[in-house]
Amino acid sequence: MFGIGGLLMNDLSLTEAMEELSSAEDFLSFFGIGFDQSIVHINRLHIMQRFHDYLAQVEAQLPESDEALRAVYQRLLSRAYDDFVHSDAQTEKVFKVFKQSQPGFVSVEQLLGS
Template structure:
């Protein structure tokens, strides 16, 4: 039974995506980085959709599968703070003074 884009669109959580694409994953990694993996995956999907309008549904799903694997692997090697996929990691806090900003008179 082949998978369809409609089935893909019904998926909700990270584990469902991994199961849909039959990709192995470590539950501990997913538990810690779930939102970051899904956000990165979403960014990759957006790039695929923008650059590959002429792909068949099967080709698009294959690209999505590779994108999920790539998003997962990013967080095997890196941290959410390093990847900065969410705005909270990009913005400098307004109420923080760094040690380099302090000077002794």
Template sequence: MNCSADSSPIDVTDILARLRGLSAAEEFFAILGVSYDPKVLDVSRLHIMKRVGQYLAEEDLSGLPDQVIAARVRATLERAYEDFAISSPLSHRVFKVLKDHDPNKPATPGRTFVPFDAVLKRFEEE
């Protein structure tokens, strides 16, 4: 099932203020007229929205007309959605907790991991 935007043009009037007032990911897709698969959004909504924020932090939207802002934000949402539509959230690791626990990243020097079982064995022996 795909949730597709209708073919009518999006309302770009005061788009940034309207986007700031949204709370659900589905609302962003609807306002910006971006199609999505609910299954992808159910699994990756937080990751997609975090990635949108990361991409938008690289943009300078100040002083631009609403139509240009809407087009850039729409393209950014599409780009972030595609990141997670084609691969898992674990492969992108946008959140700190996932970055910190990347099995492909070497352990931080000075921080030794001690399994909980090893700690328990020590107390059981005493």
């Protein structure tokens, strides 16, 4: 089992174990999700935000047992990672900056009022 700071993660509850995780790589490893480091390096914040977004969508239906909850978390994190394996941050539009509409081209004539 995945360990942090000398503690085996199976000695902790799921919530306690997740509190010890600090990087996208930690989360992916903890949940047993194979990953390409180059994809995570470029998209780590996007992956984690997408995971958070997916969790928010199912928050009301989350199971209570650690085992069932772990399976849900694993599935949603894997889905979030896969989003960026098959796409990119600009296409996925996870953060507000990507959701804003792009300004159109303004010609010099339009600026000068001709």
